[in-house]
Amino acid sequence: MQKILIINRLGIGDVVLTTPLAQLIKENIQDAVVGFLTADKAVDLLQNHKYIDDVFSYKHRQAKKNIIAGIKEKGYTDAIIVDGRLSSTLLAWKAGCHLLNKGYCISVNRHHFFPRKETATRAIEDFSLYASSLLNIDFAKDKLTPRIGACSSERQKQITAWIKKTRHITKKIVLIVPRTAADIKNWNIKELGKLNEYLNTQGIKPLYIGSPHDTKYIESICGDKINLAGKLSLRDIPEVAQYASWALSMCTGPLHILSTVAKLPIIALYGPSDPRRWAPKSALVIQSNLPCVPCLKWDKCPKPVGNRCMDNIKFTQVKDLLLKNELL
Template sequence: MAIKFDKILIVQYNLLGDVICSTGIVRAVREQFPSSKIAFLVSPETKDLVNIPFVDELVIYDKGMPILPVIKQIWRYDVALLLDFKYRSAFLPFLAMIPIRAGLRHKRGLFMTHGIELPDYNYKYYITEYMAKILEDAIGLKLTADVTRLTVADATEADISAVNNLLSPIAGDKKFVAVAPFASNPVKNWSAERYYEFMTKLSDEYNFVIIGGKDDADKPFKIPENALDLRGKASMTESAEILRRASYLVCGCSAPLHLAVAVRTPILALYGSTSKTKWVPKKGAVCIQHNFSCSPCDRWYGRDCGNKAPCMKAITVDEVVEGFYELVKLYPNGVIEE
């Protein structure tokens, strides 16, 4: 028997990259429930980026904000699809008396009606397929649309104007490559010195644009002559527009990778202990990774290597250059075709 819901709440209260990946689920839910009302609960930091056509209402919540307005906004929805593992993501739908609350239990089972424990397929699927499999196992909801197609908000006129100004120093015929050197977890970062050497080797062919958040702006990072440093200077929606214009992105396991997937820009991913199967898209990317016996490892602290990340240090400049040209050969136009 087909599952029917009139009002669907989708919750993703995790990091930016996770929120972007969740748009694949939102899109698929919309296609499967075209007449249903869909609300998307996210943090204030990500709201502009996920103001997308598949969502009827954005619900914004953060620690320290009053709970009552949020409870009223989501009151008695038919179902809450919990795509993260945060305690509050289950607690708010519980307070709102939503009758079906489905997702990973992860120490919050008291507030869930349909929860599963961490499955044995944690590293066997791409992240959006993993989310979809959890929903299927939890409540029998089998999403039939492509959950791997990510989406972010279209650039506004203000975004386009701002990006025109930001990129004006490198305006010209030479293509540019975006570089996002910093992840939220520093153990996932490749060497700044090696990034510099890589960009210098390609200076005759490409310009480079370094992107990152405000927290990244003061981190030590040598900028070559053929590069523009925009760390901390672009909003999230402006960063999406920069990536859309870039021919390629070079990065580690970080939010810009998922942003590039959404705007169809090919990616060279430099991965250490992160699961390539789970966190690299099936299409549009080349991944350089050295498999160590302790990988995959998602721990922020207490890693077997003492957070020294030999897996990232093993990646050489020469193999990144080789991987980049492999990416160019696969996507010569700098676009991931539909």
């Protein structure tokens, strides 16, 4: 029996886009067991997942020997280092795994040395290509579909009941992910407020998704809204989204979680990151037209606040897209 450990300790979006690799392994290698080592923030995504048998949590400064012991205890035979990190490679090796590939990337003060080489433009395809290059699994690139774990049946019932009540106070269920961890990737809050107030005139009170740290930020956005910051787990998001008419998001992890919901129209706002690599295939993308875009620099920008790429995106562009696609 082949027991394959996938390691990707990068962001939530990266983890979501790596799940097709687990599916390819489970569907093409008889009796294969698939484990996934990820950063602690992404663990919830993979719980109760159809194609992932074990989830290992990597917490910052956690004793690596405990993680290694857990992998050894489960008897994992092979490892695929998706995140390309040298530290992930060494961890898998110490856990007794045969390294199907190796990563050499070292990060120092947000600078990356010896990063992994991209093998395809789209990230979801890039990560899935390990199935063909390492395991000789053929697949259709246009059929790759990200998937996260399901929440409990009890939680599904709670969300269904809550949605039923919410329909009495808003004409449509509309989801907005207003903020990312990198300020440079966030839309101008004044423009977001204009959108919120416009939706209010249409009888829509948007549902805002975020972490507990986003509560005050969301409350500061102009207009009436439903603030769900800190009230949903990652696996709750698709359960709520299946009732939504459409969603809007910055380039962040929840955007990719939303993309797991079939036929959900998503408006994705992009600035410094590249939608050719990161945008969900079905997303309606709005991107700044500044000549420096995309720059891939998420930590700093030489332009003053108010003149950056995300400031260049205006409410009217979103409104026009909503009307064009008859989402209102």
